[in-house]
Amino acid sequence: MTSPAETPGSDAFMASLAGLAHGFEGLAQDAAAVQIREVRLLAAAAALAEKTAAGSPARVREQDMVLRSVSAELAGIMRVADRTMQRRIDEARTIVEDYPTVLDAWEAGRIVRGHVLTIVAAGSVLPPELRGRFADAAIPTCERDTPNRVRPALEMLAQHLHPRSFAERHEAAAAGRCVRIVPESDGMSELIAKMPTAIAEGIHDRLTRMGRAIIDTRGERAATGDAEVVSTDARTMDQVRADLLADLLLAGTPALDDTRDTSAGPLGKIRARIQVVIPAHALANDDHDACDLVGRSPIDVATARELAAGNSQWERLVTHPITGAVLAVDSYRVPEKMRRFLQARDQHCRFPGCRQAAIRCEVDHNVDHALGGKTHTCNLCHLCQRHHSMKQFTAWRVRQLKGGVLEWTSPLGRIYREDAPTPAVAFTPADISLPPF
Structure with a gap:
């Protein structure tokens, strides 16, 4: 139970919190070192299985049998299923062989394990020969934000680098749409629908x-x-x-x-209501890249183009292919121009690490209106209910810098910079022609 001397904001509370933060910093470094060592050992296990089976005429089958045996041995030590251990070995081999620069960045402390797994997951759609190029572009993005926040950007990057267009792959995947039922116990079942x-x-x-x-x-x-x-x-x-x-x-x-x-x-x-970011070239019959369903994952251009064609129940946001400037915005409930601008600029909750889409967030006065804060874009941003309440009722504070950049200050005085999401918002001159809706 917290003593009166350790109430939030007191010297005792802040000293205890500082001690916890310092402990977690050391723990994070130690954990990363152990995780990296594990990845290298598991990759070595995969290499051992391949080397052992190298001279066998039935090389593929022999390697699989050796790998199963090695996985079972290591699984017994770690007290996990051998299939689980084999999946870890496969994942480790992918990291070491296909993403050496990512592993280096992890060892240097520039990124964390979550970033590594996000890069591997997003790059899984790419052929091995393109993964190095993908990693080089992905690492700087990861250095600027949390794993869950960079995931959509990495998925979009992977789609852009893929030799086949997203539209082609989506068409093939959409052919597998279905509804199925999975019986469970106690008179219950799961109804599963696979769809765009x-x-x-x-x-x-x-x-x-x-x-x-x-x-x-x-x-x-x-x-x-x-x-x-x-x-x-x-x-x-x-x-x-x-x-x-x-x-x-x-x-x-x-x-x-x-x-x-x-x-x-x-x-x-x-x-x-959904929130979609559509590059302008996607409306001009360019089907190679995907569009971004904010807060979720990429969607195919054909669907995004259909949404932009005038269906007023969808939120649409069209961006310039080079500058990233906003060319057009629209919504189901037509908001005031200021809110439309903020939705286009913020895209999601602006607390570090949060990906809640802006259309499901509240507009916050960074400096409270009751304290003289103006209702102006330079004093407003989107916060989800959780983080809006946290700003109001805890010692977390935020101030907005130029360009929509937010500077969050934790109760311990730590500074967390929250850059405006890309594409950066700017209103384009009237001489830029818009594609027809």
Whole structure:
């Protein structure tokens, strides 16, 4: 239990926190050294299996058998399954052989293990001969941000370097779309739908927004005579989403919609929202690169082009292919120009490491309005509810520098710089012609 002397902000509390931070710095360095040593040892295990089987006429089968045996031996020491150990060996070999510069950057402390795994995962779509080039471009990006934040940029980079266009690969993958059911125990099953990312994200967003509307209006329904229904409705968001999905698929309307006999009811009016960054050249029939579904993953150009064609229920943002300047923005609920600019500039929550899309965040006055902070773009940014609350109720502080750069200061006085996401936002001159929507 925290003593009164160790309340947040007190000298005792700050001294304890400083000690913890110092301990974690040393721990992070020690952990990285151990992790790197493990990777090298596992890669050596793979090399041993290959060397042992080198002279065998059935080389491939022999190598696999040796690798299985080595994996089982090491798995016994680490108390994991041999299949798990073999996956670790394969991953380590990929890092050592295909990404030597990444391993060097990790050893130098420029990046962490999460960056390495993100680079390997994003580069897995590339043929081995392109992975070195990909790594050289990926490392500087990783040095500037956290693994979860650099993942979309690395995925987009890999798609750009791939010899086959994203559109070709997406078309082949989309042919495998399906719905399947996986029976579970206690009368439950999983219903799994494999479909294009933009569609899946839109479905999940609409279910979430409808679910939030149901949960937020429980009090209102109780006040209007639905107390009996509300008193038994203690469902979580996950449960509400599942029930809404069943209602919409089986009956066409949500069961709790007061105007469920018409599609214009309160829940029926809710539409999906996603946030997509579309390079201008993608609208000009260039299908090689992918577009960025903010907060998720790349999507194919054809889908992005269709969204940009005028479907008003989607958020669209079109960028210049060279400068990255914003050429056009639009949204389902047309916001004021300032909010549109901020959504285009921020793209996501601006707390270090957070990837919550801007359309699901709150606009924060960096200097509180009550303390004289102006409602101006140089004093505003998007923060998700978690980090907005943390800024308000803890000792974390933020100030905005030029160009939308944020400088966060932790309770210990540590500075974390949060650069504006790329592409950088700028309004282009009127003489730049826009592709037709």
